[in-house]
Amino acid sequence: MNGAEILVKTLIDNNVEVCFANPGPSEIHLVAAIKNSEKIRPVLALVEGVATGAADGYGRMAGKPAITMLHLGVGLMNGSTNLHNAKRAKTPLLNIVGDHPDTHLHYDAPLTTDIRAIAAHTSDCVYRVSNIRTLGSDTARALQATAENNGQVATLILPANVAWEEGAVPASTLPKKQKAQVDEQIVKQVRDAFKKRTRIALLLRDEALKDNGLRRAGKIAEATGARLFSDTFYPRIQRGAGYPMVTRLPYHTEDALAVLKEIDVLILVGAQPPISFFAYPGGSSSSLPATCKVITLSHPHEDGPAALEVLCSLLNVHEGNKGLITKLALPDLPKEGPLTPEGAMRIIGRLLPPQTVICDESISSGLPYYALTAAVQPHDMLQLTGGSIGCMLSASIGAAIACPDRKVLCLVGDGSAMYTIQALWTMARENLDITIVVYSNRNYAFLEQEMELMHVVTKKVKKPPMLYLGDPDLNWIKLSQSMGIEAAQAETTKEFYALFKTAMSGKRPFLIEAMI
Amino acid sequence: MNGAEILVKTLIDNNVEVCFANPGPSEIHLVAAIKNSEKIRPVLALVEGVATGAADGYGRMAGKPAITMLHLGVGLMNGSTNLHNAKRAKTPLLNIVGDHPDTHLHYDAPLTTDIRAIAAHTSDCVYRVSNIRTLGSDTARALQATAENNGQVATLILPANVAWEEGAVPASTLPKKQKAQVDEQIVKQVRDAFKKRTRIALLLRDEALKDNGLRRAGKIAEATGARLFSDTFYPRIQRGAGYPMVTRLPYHTEDALAVLKEIDVLILVGAQPPISFFAYPGGSSSSLPATCKVITLSHPHEDGPAALEVLCSLLNVHEGNKGLITKLALPDLPKEGPLTPEGAMRIIGRLLPPQTVICDESISSGLPYYALTAAVQPHDMLQLTGGSIGCMLSASIGAAIACPDRKVLCLVGDGSAMYTIQALWTMARENLDITIVVYSNRNYAFLEQEMELMHVVTKKVKKPPMLYLGDPDLNWIKLSQSMGIEAAQAETTKEFYALFKTAMSGKRPFLIEAMI
Incomplete structure (x- = not known):
């Protein structure tokens, strides 16, 4: 067996089933080994950002590592921003990146780069194989x-x-390492905080927003009156009927400060203290009021759900499905008329099929209406964790491949969608059950808001051309069709309702341009 | 004046007229300062790879630095591969990249990265402004x-x-630094090599492929019988009638070795010794036969044209326009029938308007037919210097903005074009005189060739899905129209001739899908 074949065999032995790839000549033996193995599904992306974004979505949903194959340092560079997002999401993800042989490197051929250094920006660990025997x-x-x-x-x-x-x-398959456990003394400190009957909240992230971790948090909230928060941008949450009510911290620092003013002690479960996304003249980087004390129950690398279990037991919180939303509360439908972001979200909440995976990068069009879907059908929601837009369209690919029996819904702004628009082609090729709602406002609306926050003014009435997406307007129907995906446009709530309903009953990729 | 305003004023004082940008909140004051100045043309790209690729094309053609504005480390990452290409092209290019304030950095907000380290991969020098007074x-x-x-x-x-x-x-405007001059002793060594009447060639790059440098090389070649070569992938050449005949070294190492076997002494003028692009099992990394001696007349950072001038004088080569192609030699038109890459190139060579700027990323569809356009109307040609595909579609934008009175022709493979397909939108918005020929073979044809070179075989007759671009086929007409560019498809030589002729007489962006 050659090196490529052993690498692929090792992947298969470790239960790897998918590889998101854009290979080049340096990876051609891997291409052949994957094809010949017939056990790994190769998913081609037309640009590496789609491959890494898809891997991020896959890793967040699959419960096992996502694999990419990238061409040299330049392929890695092209995929870097979605790896940045994945790293911030703590997504289990392995990039396999080809390199020139050592004997070729010192000629400084055109594609020579320092791959190890490039990888370091977006990887927790980097390995370079130098020996066939250790591969x-x-x-x-x-x-x-x-x-x-x-x-x-x-x-x-x-x-x-x-x-x-x-x-x-x-190679032998290596065991999963044990998770780092929280010292019981720490849990006792947290328990003591609860005993003081102060106004307490838990800020949950990662494993604590899923499965048992989340359910335990719900029980504690119900038993103690504590509130549950998530970060504005979390990797994944399970949400809706059957799960606890978790409030998303507001994006704007002043709003977050106002919410947290009502809290005396904030318990971090896998989260960091809340901070401002950007800095503003005279503004605060911390979103934490001076009056709010922070206690870390579990650090991001520790076993938060296990710590919550110990906390439950220390607090005598034991029984059943406490603290879960038991009744569906679907939003009212919007009035007939022109479509608005709120109207779209009401219809989405109303018609959402159970177990949908929502990949959300709607930013200015989605954030304000998040609470509308708090108690709809149970669903997973993924957010953009690293702030680098152009992730969720690709992440939808990975989510759909990880969860073939679930509907995937991508909510995305037009500006964001254009970053990795090539994702549409991969969705079509793989025939994935993804509905894409593009919020078409022909604008970097989020940037306009930020401009106001910064108190920046420009001379003329006309929009600065660097913030404005029109001229020419993108034709989303043709764009989508050009890559093999059916699409339609909704200008009114009635049209959006009809299109979204049809999309929810289909099984193929479909794009709705929501004119807002 | 605030910092952004001083930065923009400094740009304007240094004759900067264009900025290729995709800004974010951290750059919003720059956006406002550029808009309010009304002296810098802001060119918005929908993804940073388009901005950096456009800047590369601009810098190669404008004779002054190209400017980009990128959002934090992630914007820089997204633009990194085309900066890699630009750095390999020695393109004068300045990236302006926003960052969080120092006071915000240590909170490790989601978009925090080590921008200085990221920039180092693709920049010759990196400055971080820490003080308003030195900005x-x-x-x-x-x-x-x-x-x-x-x-x-x-x-x-x-x-x-x-x-x-x-x-x-x-700030005061700083003078251009003097170029490093070649020591006359070196030039004398080269002169002595000529005296030995061995089989000599000059391998030209950068400034030696343009203007006076190129003309001097032509005179030397005519007077001495030396041959003139360029690298396979050079930043820019002036070519066709009125310029010397320069042979492009073949891409494949074996072919390059065969060509250079006929040469005893290879004189490098701004070039490096020729090498193989990739490594192959048992193959050579050097494309230089052991029998071929190398002398460096000028290193890449030195003043090659000045060294050639000294060499001319030492060789007593003085008069007029010697060694230039004086007669147009247009290729014969292809026979009627299905379009082939060769047929397309014959028509292109036949109809090319004088002073066209060709941005060439046609790779497998263009390389074999390069010689067909050797003596057509005078033109500039830009090649992909860093090997990272997805450059020339964007570079066309910059070339067209740098040379508003010249036709720009982008020759690009379908696989390459999809990397930064968002470039089409910017072409439409800026209404640039660019004709794009997409070689549509629904394949990474180049990779297939590499697979053969590597002697890699796969089990089944069906193409490996990672090398195959069909399923679904891209609809280039709709794709182009979706971003505001007219497009048409040519399946026959007759259709291509008609479309190309129309495109050459137009002044707006137009895309031809060449079905090959």
């Missing part, structure tokens, strides 16, 4: 690393000569 | 740096607080 075990180790600390991005650099050499040695 | 002079220095060493990529990192603070100090 298998290096691969197993890199896969193991993706599961550590509640999820990491790892990069494995494979020089082309190691891929084509014969004599590779198969 | 003006730092900007002037960064601009000056872009002209050094025959062209450099510089990055200026501007924390948002420095942009919004008042109290900035205007």
